[in-house]
Amino acid sequence: MPASRLPARLDVLQSASGVFLALFMWLHMFFVSSILLGKDAFWHVARFFEGYHIFGKPYPILVSGVALFVFAMFIFHAALAMRKFPADYREYSAFRKHAGEMKHGDTTLWFVQVYTGFAMFFLGSVHLYTMMTRPETIGPYGSADRIVTDWFWPLYLLLLFAVELHGSIGLYRVAVKWGWLEGRNPAATRRNMKRAKWLITVFFLTLGLLSLAAYIKIGIDHRPNYGEHYVPPSIEEPLEPRQ
Amino acid sequence: MQANARNLIMNETTTRTLTIQILRHNPQDPESEPRFESYQLDEAPGMTLFIALNQIRDEQAPSLQFDFVCRAGICGSCGMLINGRPGLACRTLTSKLGPEITLAPLPVFKLIGDLSVDTGAWARQMGERLETWVHQESEPDIDRLEERMDPDRAEEIYELDRCIECGCCIAACGTARMRKDFVGAAGINKMARFRLDPRDERSDEDFYELVGSDDGVFGCMTLLGCNDVCPKELPLQTQLAFMRRKMASVK
Ligand code: HEM
Ligand code: SF4
Ligand code: SF4
Ligand code: FES
Numbered sequence: 107m108p109a110s111r112l113p114a115r116l117d118v119l120q121s122a123s124g125v126f127l128a129l130f131m132w133l134h135m136f137f138v139s140s141i142l143l144g145k146d147a148f149w150h151v152a153r154f155f156e157g158y159h160i161f162g163k164p165y166p167i168l169v170s171g172v173a174l175f176v177f178a179m180f181i182f183h184a185a186l187a188m189r190k191f192p193a194d195y196r197e198y199s200a201f202r203k204h205a206g207e208m209k210h211g212d213t214t215l216w217f218v219q220v221y222t223g224f225a226m227f228f229l230g231s232v233h234l235y236t237m238m239t240r241p242e243t244i245g246p247y248g249s250a251d252r253i254v255t256d257w258f259w260p261l262y263l264l265l266l267f268a269v270e271l272h273g274s275i276g277l278y279r280v281a282v283k284w285g286w287l288e289g290r291n292p293a294a295t296r297r298n299m300k301r302a303k304w305l306i307t308v309f310f311l312t313l314g315l316l317s318l319a320a321y322i323k324i325g326i327d328h329r330p331n332y333g334e335h336y337v338p339p340s341i342e343e344p345l346e347p348r349q
Numbered sequence: 350m351q352a353n354a355r356n357l358i359m360n361e362t363t364t365r366t367l368t369i370q371i372l373r374h375n376p377q378d379p380e381s382e383p384r385f386e387s388y389q390l391d392e393a394p395g396m397t398l399f400i401a402l403n404q405i406r407d408e409q410a411p412s413l414q415f416d417f418v419c420r421a422g423i424c425g426s427c428g429m430l431i432n433g434r435p436g437l438a439c440r441t442l443t444s445k446l447g448p449e450i451t452l453a454p455l456p457v458f459k460l461i462g463d464l465s466v467d468t469g470a471w472a473r474q475m476g477e478r479l480e481t482w483v484h485q486e487s488e489p490d491i492d493r494l495e496e497r498m499d500p501d502r503a504e505e506i507y508e509l510d511r512c513i514e515c516g517c518c519i520a521a522c523g524t525a526r527m528r529k530d531f532v533g534a535a536g537i538n539k540m541a542r543f544r545l546d547p548r549d550e551r552s553d554e555d556f557y558e559l560v561g562s563d564d565g566v567f568g569c570m571t572l573l574g575c576n577d578v579c580p581k582e583l584p585l586q587t588q589l590a591f592m593r594r595k596m597a598s599v600k
Binding site for chain 2: 108109110111113114116117118189190192193197200201203204205206207208209210212213216279282283284285288292293296
């Protein structure tokens with residue numbers, strides 16, 4: 107009986123699901139940060155994903171579908187990556203001691219990935235479930251109300267740090283793991299990729315923190331009118347399908 | 350002017366006093382408890398840890414155990430944790446380190462005593478497990494000249510064959526520290542070496558049988574501690590990625 111090919115397939119799928127999630131998170135950040143361009147910009151982005159610009163009216167169920175798909179990938183990736191978690195206290199303390207003695211960047215970064223991954227089980231699930239079940243509330247006021255009045259800002263703040271560290275470390279690791287872009291001088295490539303990794307983390311963290319601040323400001327101002335949805339001044343017809 | 354010149358000479362000849370902390374333990378002795386013991390000695394020009402350890406044994410600690418054979422980074426017997434990182438004692442100049450140095454035996458391997466560990470048992474079991482010899486279907490005819498090998502290919506094989514089985518890559522690997530059965534970078538490098546060898550008739554399917562598991566290439570988490578400590582500077586990062594790609598594409 108030849109050895110099972112499953113370990114090989116799972117290893118590829120772990121990387122593929124990780125890369126999908128990391129790239130999705132980049133796009134996601136660009137959509138979310140449209141709030142920095144104003145309420146109208148974000149309103150259009152949110153409605154775009156509900157098909158408003160194609161069908162002439164919004165279908166939030168489309169967003170539920172996307173959220174469901176991402177949630178599935180998220181669970182799939184977590185299930186595969188979990189295999190690498192230290193399995194018990196002995197393994198955990200062996201790794202911790204090792205990382206402390208070695209003072210070796212990539213070894214420590216793996217620990218960061220395990221911690222942030224673990225945190226995302228909880229943080230990411232809350233967010234994804236909300237997006238899946240309340241897609242119609244996504245908008246300049248709805249999202250800001252959620253962040254301020256519904257107390258999502260601490261969750262998003264932690265999730266932001268977890269995703270931006272985990273995702274870019276993960277992309278760096280996938281590249282060295284499979285030898286992508288290695289070139290003639292793998293050591294130099296690795297140094298450059300590591301530099302790029304930090305730049306990416308700082309860039310998305312900054313964008314994320316600025317966006318979160320913008321939502322918090324809107325949310326505070328909008329607290330008295332909690333629940334009311336934003337409608338851009340240029341839009342005349344009612345958005346909800348007529349009864 | 351004269352005073353300056355004298356200062357300069359003084360500075361150059363000022364010797365440092367090194368404080369070397371050694372993790373000592375004799376597992377043979379039921380009374381023995383692992384403990385750090387501290388030794389002081391004057392640094393000499395061009396001093397390596399090999400020289401320092403011999404001096405300590407000669408002058409201060411006659412029972413101190415550590416391994417050396419070649420003193421030139423060839424035999425692979427003097428691997429130890431130097432300030433927490435695996436390295437060869439005979440290839441480490443004390444001048445490259447601070448005045449306080451901590452030495453401990455390599456983890457993962459069986460402790461013989463003090464700084465001496467049994468890497469031999471590990472190397473033997475790795476060789477048997479990975480069948481690190483050339484596999485051929487037919488008996489070679491020893492009366493005939495060997496097939497010629499392409500010089501570039503021979504060079505590539507030689508590059509990977511430089512592994513001295515010192516165990517530093519294993520001790521530097523977080524995966525190996527957590528999971529005792531993980532083959533480690535030295536093992537995967539050996540597979541890459543035999544895969545290159547035109548005399549070895551094994552296919553990727555055969556190599557998959559040996560390293561195609563979570564104790565093999567797929568267990569590696571690409572922490573690259575191995576790559577960064579290997580005293581022979583083997584291209585472990587490249588070889589691990591290469592074998593991972595080859596094994597992942599086995600049908
Ligand atoms: C509950 C959620 C998650 C958990 C528990 C988790 C856990 C992990 C762990 C432990 C690793 C290291 C695996 C290894 O060393 O082989 C990893 C790798 C990775 N993660 Fe996650 N992760 C989660 C969510 C995410 C998200 C949201 C992203 C995208 C931003 C992501 C992107 C990646 C990437 C790109 C890798 C590298 C894949 C590889 O090495 O094959 N992960 N994840
Ligand atoms: S690969 Fe390098 S570190 Fe590992 S045993 Fe061989 S020489 Fe030592
Ligand atoms: S890359 Fe990391 S996990 Fe893989 S063998 Fe090297 S040290 Fe171990
Ligand atoms: S004594 Fe042989 S490698 Fe150090």
